[in-house]
Amino acid sequence: MKQSIKNIALHISIAAFLVSPLSAAPQQPLRSSRSLKQPLSEAGAPRISVPVCEATTEYELAEYRYTGRVVPISSVDITSRISADLTKIGFKDGDFVKKGQLLYVFDDTRYDATMKMDQAKIAEYEAKLIYAKNDYERIDQLYKKDVSTKDEMESALSQYKSYQASLLGAKAEFILSEDDYKHCRIYSPISGVIGLTNYTEGNYITPSSGILVTIIQLDPIRVKFSMSTRDFLNNFSDIEGLKKNCTVRIKMADNSFFDEEGAIEFVNKEAVKATDTIQVFAKFKNSKSRLLPNNTVAVYLGNKNGVEKVVIPSTALMYDEDSPYVFVLDDNNVPKRRNVSLGRMDGGRQFVNSGLKAGERVVSDGVHKVIENVKVDIVK
Numbered sequence: 001m002k003q004s005i006k007n008i009a010l011h012i013s014i015a016a017f018l019v020s021p022l023s024a025a026p027q028q029p030l031r032s033s034r035s036l037k038q039p040l041s042e043a044g045a046p047r048i049s050v051p052v053c054e055a056t057t058e059y060e061l062a063e064y065r066y067t068g069r070v071v072p073i074s075s076v077d078i079t080s081r082i083s084a085d086l087t088k089i090g091f092k093d094g095d096f097v098k099k100g101q102l103l104y105v106f107d108d109t110r111y112d113a114t115m116k117m118d119q120a121k122i123a124e125y126e127a128k129l130i131y132a133k134n135d136y137e138r139i140d141q142l143y144k145k146d147v148s149t150k151d152e153m154e155s156a157l158s159q160y161k162s163y164q165a166s167l168l169g170a171k172a173e174f175i176l177s178e179d180d181y182k183h184c185r186i187y188s189p190i191s192g193v194i195g196l197t198n199y200t201e202g203n204y205i206t207p208s209s210g211i212l213v214t215i216i217q218l219d220p221i222r223v224k225f226s227m228s229t230r231d232f233l234n235n236f237s238d239i240e241g242l243k244k245n246c247t248v249r250i251k252m253a254d255n256s257f258f259d260e261e262g263a264i265e266f267v268n269k270e271a272v273k274a275t276d277t278i279q280v281f282a283k284f285k286n287s288k289s290r291l292l293p294n295n296t297v298a299v300y301l302g303n304k305n306g307v308e309k310v311v312i313p314s315t316a317l318m319y320d321e322d323s324p325y326v327f328v329l330d331d332n333n334v335p336k337r338r339n340v341s342l343g344r345m346d347g348g349r350q351f352v353n354s355g356l357k358a359g360e361r362v363v364s365d366g367v368h369k370v371i372e373n374v375k376v377d378i379v380k
Contacts, residue, residue, distance in 0.1 A: 068225035108184035118174035125167035
């Protein structure tokens with residue numbers, strides 16, 4: 001009887017176990033067989049290979065931004081100094097012309113004739129002067145021997161001096177007529193881009209006709225901008241300091257930086273009283289003519305006496321909700337996340353204000369593949 005009771009109890013226990021829900025079993029958290037702080041690579045996870053570089057230091061230039069306007073160094077208005085028919089134009093509107101290039105040709109018939117007449121007068125007076133000189137010297141010798149009178153000697157001297165004056169006058173007239181003749185051809189005084197001609201072949205041109213065309217020099221070219229006197233005194237102290245210790249870069253309308261770096265050319269020493277500013281002019285090479293007069297540009301003025309800062313490749317950066325960070329390797333090549341504060345980016349170089357020291361090793365590329373505390377191999 002006792003054995004039967006035990007069998008019944010055993011069956012009841014087994015049935016109760018089978019019908020009980022699994023949730024009734026005690027819950028235990030799942031844990032890895034290794035410590036979470038143990039590098040994953042030691043637990044069998046595959047290691048990745050990444051390039052690594054050392055953080056270096058450079059002087060970051062303190063930059064100040066101004067709005068500037070492109071202005072030509074030289075702009076020449078071409079006018080006529082003679083009155084004549086325009087017979088030839090030696091350029092097309094908008095052409096690039098070189099210094100000394102022929103621009104305009106005028107009818108020179110009248111000026112050529114006048115110049116030749118003046119040349120003939122010179123020859124005539126030179127001949128008369130020789131005769132008058134010989135005549136005077138002969139009569140003067142006779143006068144000294146009391147063979148000729150004083151009136152005859154003085155008359156010969158007067159004639160000689162008259163021809164001297166006439167010759168000087170003829171030479172002066174020739175200089176003027178030759179100058180007029182030369183101005184029958186107008187040559188470009190500078191190299192640059194020529195504008196629209198205001199007259200065409202066949203027009204009668206006079207000095208009062210005004211501007212025939214304008215030439216603008218584009219290379220080199222200036223950028224003009226204004227700086228407050230406070231900025232000038234606080235950041236550069238004097239004009240020589242501004243010229244010697246500054247870098248000048250400009251950003252174009254399309255937000256690209258201009259190819260060439262400029263230099264401070266001169267500073268208008270007189271402050272504009274109404275705005276308490278000084279005018280600064282920077283000069284740029286402009287061989288591709290990207291800078292055109294009256295373009296508005298952003299001027300970035302950098303002080304060469306900058307602050308020494310850590311520099312890393314921009315490819316070393318990762319962002320977590322706009323917070324930048326890098327992976328720094330320890331002595332065992334295990335990456336550790338490090339938040340950093342960023343300065344200016346210059347091309348592929350990123351200046352770091354804080355969070356990183358010079359000489360520390362950072363993953364320089366492929367950062368998205370890196371997992372913190374997972375040992376990496378270094379690409380040689």
